[in-house]
Amino acid sequence: MALLLGPYAEVVLHDxxxxxxxxxxxxxxxxxxxxxxxxxxxxxxxxxxxxxxxxYEKSLADGRRLSCVSAVxxxxxxxxxxxxxxxxxRTPFEHAAAVLQSFAAPTxxxxxxxxxxxxxxxxxxxxxxxxxxxGRQLEKLSxxxxxxxLAELDSAGILDIRRSAPTVAxxxxxxxxxxxxxxxxxxxxxxxx
Amino acid sequence: MALLLGPYAEVVLHDxxxxxxxxxxxxxxxxxxxxxxxxxxxxxxxxxxxxxxxxYEKSLADGRRLSCVSAVxxxxxxxxxxxxxxxxxRTPFEHAAAVLQSFAAPTxxxxxxxxxxxxxxxxxxxxxxxxxxxGRQLEKLSxxxxxxxLAELDSAGILDIRRSAPTVAxxxxxxxxxxxxxxxxxxxxxxxx
DNA sequence: GACATGCCTGGACTCTATGTCCAGACTGGA
DNA sequence: TCCAGTCTGGACATAGAGTCCAGGCATGTC
Numbered sequence: 485m486a487l488l489l490g491p492y493a494e495v496v497l498h499d500x501x502x503x504x505x506x507x508x509x510x511x512x513x514x515x516x517x518x519x520x521x522x523x524x525x526x527x528x529x530x531x532x533x534x535x536x537x538x539x540y541e542k543s544l545a546d547g548r549r550l551s552c553v554s555a556v557x558x559x560x561x562x563x564x565x566x567x568x569x570x571x572x573x574r575t576p577f578e579h580a581a582a583v584l585q586s587f588a589a590p591t592x593x594x595x596x597x598x599x600x601x602x603x604x605x606x607x608x609x610x611x612x613x614x615x616x617x618x619g620r621q622l623e624k625l626s627x628x629x630x631x632x633x634l635a636e637l638d639s640a641g642i643l644d645i646r647r648s649a650p651t652v653a654x655x656x657x658x659x660x661x662x663x664x665x666x667x668x669x670x671x672x673x674x675x676x677x
Numbered sequence: 678m679a680l681l682l683g684p685y686a687e688v689v690l691h692d693x694x695x696x697x698x699x700x701x702x703x704x705x706x707x708x709x710x711x712x713x714x715x716x717x718x719x720x721x722x723x724x725x726x727x728x729x730x731x732x733y734e735k736s737l738a739d740g741r742r743l744s745c746v747s748a749v750x751x752x753x754x755x756x757x758x759x760x761x762x763x764x765x766x767r768t769p770f771e772h773a774a775a776v777l778q779s780f781a782a783p784t785x786x787x788x789x790x791x792x793x794x795x796x797x798x799x800x801x802x803x804x805x806x807x808x809x810x811x812g813r814q815l816e817k818l819s820x821x822x823x824x825x826x827l828a829e830l831d832s833a834g835i836l837d838i839r840r841s842a843p844t845v846a847x848x849x850x851x852x853x854x855x856x857x858x859x860x861x862x863x864x865x866x867x868x869x870x
Numbered sequence: 871g872a873c874a875t876g877c878c879t880g881g882a883c884t885c886t887a888t889g890t891c892c893a894g895a896c897t898g899g900a
Numbered sequence: 901t902c903c904a905g906t907c908t909g910g911a912c913a914t915a916g917a918g919t920c921c922a923g924g925c926a927t928g929t930c
Contacts, residue, residue, distance in 0.1 A: 603834075627877070641796075646839050646888095649917070659879050664918055820906070839917090840887070852908050857889055 485570060486510045492576060494550075498567040506566065512550070512573055550574060604651060607642050611655055622657055630656065631670050634663070638670070678763060679703045685769060687743075691760040699759065705743070705766055743767060797844060800835050804848055815850055823849065824863050827856070831863070 486495045486509035494512040498505060505517050539551045550571040557566040614633045615622055625633070633656065642648055653663040679688045679702035687705040691698055698710050732744045743764040750759040807826045808815050818826070826849065835841055846856040 644839050646837050647916075660917095661880075661919085662878055665878085668918090842888070853888095854890085854909075855907055858907085861890090 489570070489572065492573040494571040494573075496569045496571070498569065512571060603642060603645050603648070604655075606640065607637060607648075607652060607655055610636050610640060610642070627666070630658065631666050631673075634666050635670055638667075643667075682763070682765065685766040687764040687766075689762045689764070691762065705764060796835060796838050796841070797848075799833065800830060800841075800845060800848055803829050803833060803835070820859070823851065824859050824866075827859050828863055831860075836860075 486493065489495075491510065492512075493510060495509040496505060496511075497507045507517055539553050551574050552569060552571045554567055554569045557568060611622070611633060614629075614636065615625075618625070618629060620629070637643060637652060642652060649663060650660055653660045656663070658666075679686065682688075684703065686703060688702045689698060689704075690700045700710055732746050744767050745762060745764045747760055747762045750761060804815070804826060807822075807829065808818075811818070811822060813822070830836060830845060835845060842856060843853055846853045849856070851859075
């Protein structure tokens with residue numbers, strides 16, 4: 485697979501037991517065998533049916549975005565034993581697409597059609613992404629981490645939506661009171677760092 | 678210009694005095710000389726500086742989207758006398774871009790990044806679009822027309838944003854009371870048509 | 871085990887935004 | 901001139917947004 489997909493795809497084999505990288509081909513992310521996988525709660529991402537997840541999106545620290553699929557490889561007895569991930573660097577395609585689009589595109593952003601109708605989906609993606617990259621369960625986040633998630637949600641405009649507060653609090657599994665407590669802390673530390 | 682831009686661009690010359698099409702080359706929109714221009718309040722769209730507007734976006738009934746620029750050609754005395762519009766069919770470019778994008782794109786929509794941060798921009802575009810297609814000034818819309826705009830704004834989620842009501846009312850140049858009046862009428866007629 | 875610390879929580883509370891109502895003003899016809 | 905339809909500012913009731921606090925529940929320390 486690594487050969488077929490040329491220099492733009494990274495193929496990683498994870499050990500599900502130790503949560504570490506077993507082998508890696510064409511390492512875009514710079515990981516080496518033995519590194520922690522940070523798969524976190526991959527198993528619970530998509531409880532629907534198959535053992536193949538994705539395609540979903542991940543980002544590298546340098547901003548490149550990857551399209552990823554993962555497959556769980558199971559023992560004969562059914563317990564998972566390894567996870568195979570293929571990460572494709574999208575940037576070249578995005579660049580080419582941007583060239584084509586910009587040729588005729590108005591400077592105004594393409595009418596965002598229906599404004600992100602389902603903001604709860606949006607919210608869940610942000611929270612889910614944080615949980616996955618931080619590698620800790622939602623319930624076990626530290627206070628600063630919770631504040632960080634809130635900052636993301638806030639700057640994504642989620643909190644400007646009517647009646648969102650209770651929903652957001654529920655999604656973060658904290659009380660409404662705590663939500664506001666975190667929020668004021670976020671704002672004060674932002675103005676006096 | 679029509680020759681240069683091949684089969685994908687329509688060039689139209691409008692008579693500002695009679696608001697009708699003077700001449701048209703390569704008619705994508707199917708208009709012929711003598712047709713009404715429906716330029717509406719083009720002159721007030723972008724009061725900033727020059728006599729060249731755009732690029733902005735228009736749509737055809739069949740769904741194709743056009744990138745458009747307009748230039749006002751003035752008499753020596755400074756009053757406008759004609760408007761030259763170039764409309765470029767974006768669909769071929771969009772198709773090509775879509776092919777490239779879909780190759781590596783996750784099925785999930787690309788994280789709408791920052792949720793349409795500036796919803797007021799969004800709102801103005803919807804209102805502006807309505808005014809332009811209806812061809813009537815904002816202040817002179819009929820009640821059903823106002824309801825129609827509100828329906829668009831509503832289904833775009835604008836009204837689900839906190840504190841949007843006063844801003845929306847102001848943008849529509851109606852009072853807050855009227856806004857709610859229109860809104861209840863919209864909702865009752867929608868449930869009992 | 872006793873205590874201190876830090877955070878979370880439910881509930882009570884205040885204040886602001888939302889939505890409703892109405893009398894009066896305005897507008898475009900008959 | 902009057903009338904019907906509509907818009908408006910202001911008064912109001914209610915729901916939602918934020919704030920506050922006395923507890924509760926962990927964790928860590930002695």
